[in-house]
Structure formats: structure tokens, C-alpha cells
Amino acid sequence: xxxxxxxxxxxxxxxxxxxxxxxxxxxxxxxxxxxxxxxxxxxxxxxxxxxxxxxxxxxxxxxxxxxxxxxxxxxxxxxxxxxxxxxxxxxxxxxxxxxxxxxxxxxxxxxxxxxxxxxxxxxxxxxxxxxxxxxxxxxxxxxxxxxxxxxxxxxxxxxxxxxxxxxxxxxxxxxxxxxxxxxxxxxxxxxxxxxxxxxxxxxxxxxxxxxxxxxxxxxxxxxxxxxxxxxxxxxxxxxxxxxxxxxxxxxxxxxxxxxxxxxxxxxxxxxxxxxxxxxxxxxxxxxxxxxxxxxxxxxxxxxxxxxxxxxxxxxxxxxxxxxxx
Amino acid sequence: xxxxxxxxxxxxxxxxxxxxxxxxxxxxxxxxxxxxxxxxxxxxxxxxxxxxxxxxxxxxxxxxxxxxxxxxxxxxxxxxxxxxxxxxxxxxxxxxxxxxxxxxxxxxxxxxxxxxxxxxxxxxxxxxxxxxxxxxxxxxxxxxxxxxxxxxxxxxxxxxxxxxxxxxxxxxxxxxxxxxxxxxxxxxxxxxxxxxxxxxxxxxxxxxxxxxxxxxxxxxxxxxxxxxxxxxxxxxxxxxxxxxxxxxxxxxxxxxxxxxxxxxxxxxxxxxxxxxxxxxxxxxxxxxx
Numbered sequence: 001x002x003x004x005x006x007x008x009x010x011x012x013x014x015x016x017x018x019x020x021x022x023x024x025x026x027x028x029x030x031x032x033x034x035x036x037x038x039x040x041x042x043x044x045x046x047x048x049x050x051x052x053x054x055x056x057x058x059x060x061x062x063x064x065x066x067x068x069x070x071x072x073x074x075x076x077x078x079x080x081x082x083x084x085x086x087x088x089x090x091x092x093x094x095x096x097x098x099x100x101x102x103x104x105x106x107x108x109x110x111x112x113x114x115x116x117x118x119x120x121x122x123x124x125x126x127x128x129x130x131x132x133x134x135x136x137x138x139x140x141x142x143x144x145x146x147x148x149x150x151x152x153x154x155x156x157x158x159x160x161x162x163x164x165x166x167x168x169x170x171x172x173x174x175x176x177x178x179x180x181x182x183x184x185x186x187x188x189x190x191x192x193x194x195x196x197x198x199x200x201x202x203x204x205x206x207x208x209x210x211x212x213x214x215x216x217x218x219x220x221x222x223x224x225x226x227x228x229x230x231x232x233x234x235x236x237x238x239x240x241x242x243x244x245x246x247x248x249x250x251x252x253x254x255x256x257x258x259x260x261x262x263x264x265x266x267x268x269x270x271x272x273x274x275x276x277x278x279x280x281x282x283x284x285x286x287x288x289x290x291x292x293x294x295x296x297x298x299x300x301x302x303x304x305x306x307x308x309x310x311x312x313x314x315x316x317x318x319x320x321x322x323x324x325x
Numbered sequence: 326x327x328x329x330x331x332x333x334x335x336x337x338x339x340x341x342x343x344x345x346x347x348x349x350x351x352x353x354x355x356x357x358x359x360x361x362x363x364x365x366x367x368x369x370x371x372x373x374x375x376x377x378x379x380x381x382x383x384x385x386x387x388x389x390x391x392x393x394x395x396x397x398x399x400x401x402x403x404x405x406x407x408x409x410x411x412x413x414x415x416x417x418x419x420x421x422x423x424x425x426x427x428x429x430x431x432x433x434x435x436x437x438x439x440x441x442x443x444x445x446x447x448x449x450x451x452x453x454x455x456x457x458x459x460x461x462x463x464x465x466x467x468x469x470x471x472x473x474x475x476x477x478x479x480x481x482x483x484x485x486x487x488x489x490x491x492x493x494x495x496x497x498x499x500x501x502x503x504x505x506x507x508x509x510x511x512x513x514x515x516x517x518x519x520x521x522x523x524x525x526x527x528x529x530x531x532x533x534x535x536x537x538x539x540x541x542x543x544x545x546x547x548x549x550x551x552x553x554x555x556x557x558x559x560x561x562x563x564x565x566x567x568x569x570x571x572x573x574x575x576x577x578x579x580x581x582x583x584x585x586x587x588x589x590x591x592x593x594x595x596x597x598x599x600x601x602x603x604x605x606x607x608x609x610x611x612x613x614x
Contacts, residue, residue, distance in 0.1 A: 060417055107602030114357050114558055117420070118550045119601055122594050125547065129591040253547060257359070257424055264421035269414075293436060300429035307422045308405060311413030 018178050023171065035170040039242065041282045042177035043235045046184045048262040048274035050231030053188065055268050056197075057224050058204040059112070063120030064232045065256035066127040067097040071233025072240035072250055076143040077136060079241075086149035090237050097233025098226040105225040109218075112207075124256045131248040142247030149241060173242050180238060181275070184231055189271050191227070200224060265306065267313020276314055327459040329580045330573075335465055337572025338472040339527055343545065344552035344564035345479060346523030352496035352559035353516040356406060359423040362546035363430035364521050368394050368528025369537030370438045376532075377445035383533070390529035391522045398521025401426060402514045427542070434539055444536035468530050475526060476565065483561060492516050496559065551597060557610020566608055 003011075026034050047064050054061035071093040078089035108119050131137045148163035163169055191197055199220055202210040211217045240246040262281055266273030284302070288295045306314065343365060350358045358364075368390040375386035409422050449463040483489035491512045494502040503509045528537065552571050556563025571593070578589030601607070 060420065104598075108598065111601060111605045114351070114355075115554065115601065115605055115607075117357065118554050118558075119598060121547065121550060122554075122597060126591065126594045126598070129594065133588060133591060253543065261421055261424055264418060268417075294432075296428060296432035297436060300425055300432050303425040304405065304422065304429060307418065307425060308409060311409050311418045312415075 015182070019175070023174075032170065035174045036242075037283060037286050039170075039174045039177045040239075041279050042174075042181040043239050043242075044259070044262065044282060045181050045275045045278040046238075047232045047235035048259050048278050049184050049188050050228035050235075051259045052263045052266075052268070052271075052274040053191070053224055053228045053231070055263055056192065056200045056204060057221055058207070059109070059221070059225075060114070060117035060260065061120050061228065062117050062253075062256045062260050063123040064228070064259040065124040065251035065253065066120075067101065067229040067232030068236030068239070068255070069124075069127050069131060069246075069248070069251040070100055071097045071236035072246045073131060073137055073143070074233070075237035076146050076240050076246045080143055080146055081136075086147075086241055090234060090241075093237035094230040094233040097236075098230040101226045101229030102222055105222050109221045109225055121253060121256065124251070124253050128248045128252060137248070140248060142245060142250075144245040146241060146244045146246070148244070177238060177242075180234065184234075185272065185275060192271055196220070196223075261303075265303075265314060267315035269312070270315040273313055273315050280314065327455070329576050331459055331461055332576035332580075333569075333573035335461070335469045335572070336576055337569035338469050338476070339531060339568075340548065340552055340572045341476055341565045341568025342472050342523055342527045343549045344556070344568045345476065345561065346520040346527075347549045348553050348556070348559055348561060348564040349492075349523070350517055350520040351553065352561075353492065353513055353520075354402075354406060354410065354419075356410075356419045357423060357550075358520070359420065359546055360401075360427040360430055360542075361520075361524055361549050362542035362544065363427050363434065364394055364398070364524035365528040365545050366434055366537060366539065366542045367397070367430065368525030369532040369541075370434065370443065370528075371525065372529035372532045373443045373445055373537060374438075377443065383448050387526065387529045390525040394525025394528075395518040395522040399514050399518040401521075402517035406517070407510065407513065427546070431539065431542060434542075438539075440539045442536055442538040443532070445533055448533050464533055468534060471530055472527070475523075479523065480561070488512070488515060492519075551593075554601060554607055555597065557607030560607075560609045563607055563609035 022034075022038060026032065047068050050067070051061045051064045074096045075086065075089040075093040078084040078092060079086055084092070104123065108116065108123075111119055132139055137143070148169065150162055163172055192200075199210070199215050202213075202215055203217055203220060207217050236251060240250065243250070258281065262277035263274045264277070265281060266275065266277030281303075285295070285299055288298050291298055343361070346364075347358055347361045350356055350361075371390040371393050372383075372386045375381040375389050376383050381389070405422060405426065406419060409419055413419070447464050449467055451463045453459070453461045453463055453466060483493060491502070491507045492515070494505065494507055495509060495512050495516065499509060502512075531537075548571065552567035553564055554567070555570050556565070556567030574593050575589065578592060582589050582592070
């Protein structure tokens with residue numbers, strides 16, 4: 001794939017901003033709480049990337065909270081009960097979420113439009129209620145005091161530091177989350193610009209037509225849903241590790257809806273849309289905190305105004321009206 | 326057994342009304358109204374304010390709930406949904422708007438009515454008791470009867486009036502309806518107002534029994550989605566069936582499985598998913614409505 005100079009500069013600036021700029025600004029202003037906010041943004045953006053991917057095959061996914069919760073629980077159980085290293089449990093959590101997605105996806109991916117949207121919404125409830133009912137998840141008490149990620153070394157060379165031994169875990173978690181987010185979006189960008197991405201676009205426009213010219217739509221939508229849920233599982237597992245606890249209420253229907261809103265707000269036609277959407281929604285919510293009980297009112301009003309005047313997402317400003325179809 | 330059936334009818338009649346409003350809005354505009362539960366809560370608070378606080382007769386308070394929600398619904402449609410539907414590349418963008426409105430209404434409820442649980446004096450006292458096999462407070466019976474009457478009135482409106490015919494035409498095929506001289510914009514607004522009004526009416530009716538609080542909106546929306554899915558999105562008979570089925574499942578589940586805790590809803594959700602995997606369009610729906 002060839003990149004233009006402008007794209008490379010843009011990516012370079014972006015990386016510089018999040019790895020050097022943000023710590024400098026936070027260090028200068030002393031707002032250490034922003035680390036946690038921005039870490040959350042990065043992790044939620046990973047899960048939102050998954051939702052965006054299901055949008056890419058023309059499905060409205062309001063079930064990402066379910067997979068995030070599954071990921072968080074799998075990682076927590078593996079670390080606390082089986083004594084695994086967090087760094088091994090992280091991909092395991094993603095893979096488990098993807099496995100569940102394949103099993104559930106087989107029947108429900110036949111649904112379309114609002115039907116799929118509503119059943120994924122119900123799925124979030126199912127997972128929350130299952131977490132309450134199963135003995136291994138500890139019911140409503142959840143799993144708490146999960147140990148911080150331990151160090152990893154290969155042949156005596158330390159690859160990853162021990163988080164528990166560090167003075168400033170906030171910064172470490174921030175970097176980890178950012179690296180994961182960048183890996184996710186790089187993978188997403190690569191996927192969208194691959195053969196699979198073209199096939200997805202054909203499905204987004206018309207599934208029957210795509211099927212008639214030989215696209216194996218049943219296979220592709222399962223693969224995409226599994227990848228999407230993998231992102232959800234990773235994001236959820238990392239979140240559980242930072243919060244050091246998982247409860248059935250860690251990811252609820254409201255979170256699933258928020259993941260979807262992030263994608264809408266950023267723009268469905270742009271790979272980096274969900275990242276921007278997550279940043280605006282989550283950071284905006286945090287910034288409005290000082291308005292007290294009017295926080296929700298202002299937040300909702302801004303949200304409505306954005307969608308009223310930019311119905312195709314924030315990034316559509318660049319293209320103009322009707323762009324990015 | 327009689328008790329379970331009676332509870333089922335009672336729950337089902339209310340649920341059917343909530344689902345009717347949601348399905349009407351969906352059928353007309355292809356909008357999944359996330360704010361439906363919040364509209365229901367506002368209806369409850371309006372009745373609470375008029376009947377519970379100012380002592381206005383209950384029926385009048387109910388009417389006020391309906392009027393408030395109808396106006397609110399009409400304004401939301403005219404100034405928010407209609408322009409966004411026209412301007413967006415993908416019609417799913419309306420979901421973001423609907424969710425935004427749900428947040429906004431939640432915020433308004435919090436500021437205007439506060440976060441406390443509110444209840445009103447009973448409208449009728451006494452309990453109907455048939456040989457201790459069937460026990461039902463009179464006010465529940467009254468609410469149930471009123472709900473059934475409203476559903477009947479709504480169906481009559483849709484079947485026999487000019488407005489109803491226009492709305493049905495609009496739901497069937499928007500372009501064709503426009504070509505037949507139906508004022509599409511105006512009837513979309515009326516339909517949305519009608520859907521919101523139904524939500525307000527149920528809210529007003531139920532405030533006499535369960536009371537009302539801020540947190541009721543979201544769960545109510547989810548229940549309404551489920552009913553609509555059981556019956557088939559955008560179909561009026563489907564919404565009624567969905568409401569009745571969910572009502573009975575809840576009544577039976579709570580009676581039979583009460584010792585296992587919250588397992589009733591888990592079972593309902595799972596059976597719903599299996600059902601939809603076999604019959605994606607619901608009981609009455611047209612495929613890919």
C-alpha cells in the first residue's frame with residue numbers, strides 16, 4: 001500500500017501528540033486525572049472500532065458491551081483463578097469473545113436492520129444476567145482486587161515491566177492503551193483496504209447482489225463479527241485490568257449504546273471516525289462535569305445539535321454534505 | 326393458576342400499549358425510538374403533578390399527560406427527526422438522534438421532577454377477592470380495563486378514520502402514499518405525536534400503581550423493543566401480541582421460577598433469541614421490515 005506524504009506526516013503528528021504531547025501537557029497543567037480519562041478513551045475506542053466494523057457490513061451492532069464484559073470476565077478469571085499472566089489472558093479474552101461471537105453470530109447474523117440491532121441490544125442484557133447467575137463469575141459481587149499486570153521477560157531480557165512495581169501506573173496504562181488502540185486501528189485500516197474490505201463494502205450496499213456474484217456472505221459476516229468481538233473482548237479485558245475489578249454492571253446496555261454512538265458521531269464512512277467519536281463523547285462528558293446537574297442537559301443538547309447539523313458524522317465536515325456514502 | 330392468568334392479562338394490556346406506540350413510530354418513519362421509555366416516564370410525572378400534587382381529577386390528569394406528550398412528540402418530529410432523515414446519508418443516523426433525545430429527556434426529567442420515586446393516592450380502594458384463588462386490587466382492574474379500551478380505541482382510529490387510513494398508507498409505502506395525495510410530512514408528525522401520546526397515556530395510568538421514577542425509562546424501552554421483536558416490527562397486531570406474550574411470560578415466569586431469582590428474564594431473553602433465529606421477522610412481521 002502506498003501512503004502519500006501528507007498521510008505519513010498526519011500519522012506522525014498524531015503519534016507524536018499522543019505519546020509526547022499529551023504527557024507534556026498533563027505534566028504542565030497537573031491534571032493527572034486526564035490520564036485515566038484518556039486511557040478510557042483509548043480502550044473504548046478499541047471496542048468502538050469493532051462496532052464500526054460491523055457497521056461496515058451493514059449491521060447495527062448494539063451488543064459490544066456484551067463482548068467487552070465477556071472479555072473482562074475471561075481475563076479476570078484467568079488471572080485470579082488460574083494464575084495466568086495478564087498478557088497471556090488478554091489475547092485469550094479476545095479469542096474467547098470471538099468464539100462466542102461465532103457461535104451466537106451463526107443464527108443472529110441472518111437478521112438485518114433494526115432486528116439485528118435490537119437482538120444485539122438484548123444480547124447485552126443476556127450476558128449481564130448470565131454473569132449474575134453463573135457461580136464462576138461470583139454473581140453481583142463480581143471479581144475484585146485483580147492483580148496488576150506482571151512483567152514479561154524473554155531469555156532474561158525484560159520485554160514488559162512489572163506494573164505492580166511501578167510508581168506511576170497511570171502513565172504505563174496510558175501508553176499500553178494507546179499502543180493497543182494504534183494496533184487496532186492499523187489492523188482496521190489494513191482490513192478495510194484489503195480484498196476483504198472490498199467484499200464488506202459490497203455487502204454493505206446489497207447482500208443479495210454480492211451473494212449473486214460469488215461473495216460468500218455467510219462466511220464474511222461471521223469473520224467480521226468475530227473480529228469485531230475480538231476488539232470488544234480486548235478492550236473489556238484491559239478495562240477490567242485497569243479498574244482491577246469486574247462486575248456484571250461494568251458493561252451495560254448504556255455502554256453498548258455508547259459504543260454505537262461513538263461510531264455514528266465520528267462518521268460511519270471513515271476508519272478513524274470511531275476514535276474521534278469516542279474522544280468527543282467521553283472527553284466531552286468529562287469536561288462538562290463542572291456543570292453539575294446540568295451536565296447531562298448540555299451534553300445531550302450538544303449531541304442533538306451535532307446530529308441535527310452534521311447527520312453524517314463529525315468527519316463529514318471535511319467532505320461536505322452527502323460525502324462519504 | 327387463575328392468579329397467574331389475571332396477572333398476565335394485566336401486564337400484557339399495559340405492555341401492548343407501550344409496544345403500540347413504539348411500533349407505530351417505527352412503521353411510519355423507520356425510526357427506532359430509544360426515547361420511548363423516557364416519554365413513558367414523562368407521562369407518569371405529568372399525571373403525578375396534576376393528580377397527585379394539584380388534586381386535578383384523575384381523568385383530566387391523564388388527558389394532560391396525553392396532550393403534553395403529543396405536543397412533545399410533534400415538536401421532536403418536526404424539528405429534529407424530519408430534517409435529520411432528509412439530510413443524512415444513512416437512515417440509521419436517526420438512532421443517534423433518538424439516543425440523544427433519550428439523554429435529553431432524562432436530563433429534563435431530572436431537573437424538572439427530581440430523582441425521587443413518586444407515587445399518587447389510589448384511584449379506587451379495595452381488593453377483588455374470589456375465594457382467595459384470584460386476588461386483584463380494584464385499581465389494577467380499572468387500569469387494565471382502561472388500557473384495553475385505549476387499545477381498542479386506537480385500533481378503531483387506525484381502521485376507520487381518515488387519519489388512520491392515511492397513517493396505514495404511509496406505513497405501507499411512503500412514496501405511493503404521497504402519490505395518492507397524502508400529506509406525508511403532516512401525517513408523519515401526527516403519527517409520531519400519536520405514538521408519543523400512547524407512551525404518555527400508559528405512563529399516566531401506571532403511575533397510580535407502580536409510581537414513577539427517573540430510572541424507569543431505559544428498562545421500559547428495552548421491554549418495548551422485545552415486544553416489538555416478538556410480534557414483528559412495524560405491525561400493529563404484532564405489537565399487541567408481543568405485549569400479551571411478554572406479559573404472560575413474565576407473569577408465569579415470576580410465579581414458577583421465583584425461588585431462582587432473576588432467572589426469569591434470562592430465560593425470556595434466551596428464548597427470544599432462539600425464536601428470532603428461527604423466525605427473524607417475528608410473529609406477524611414482513612421480512613426485513
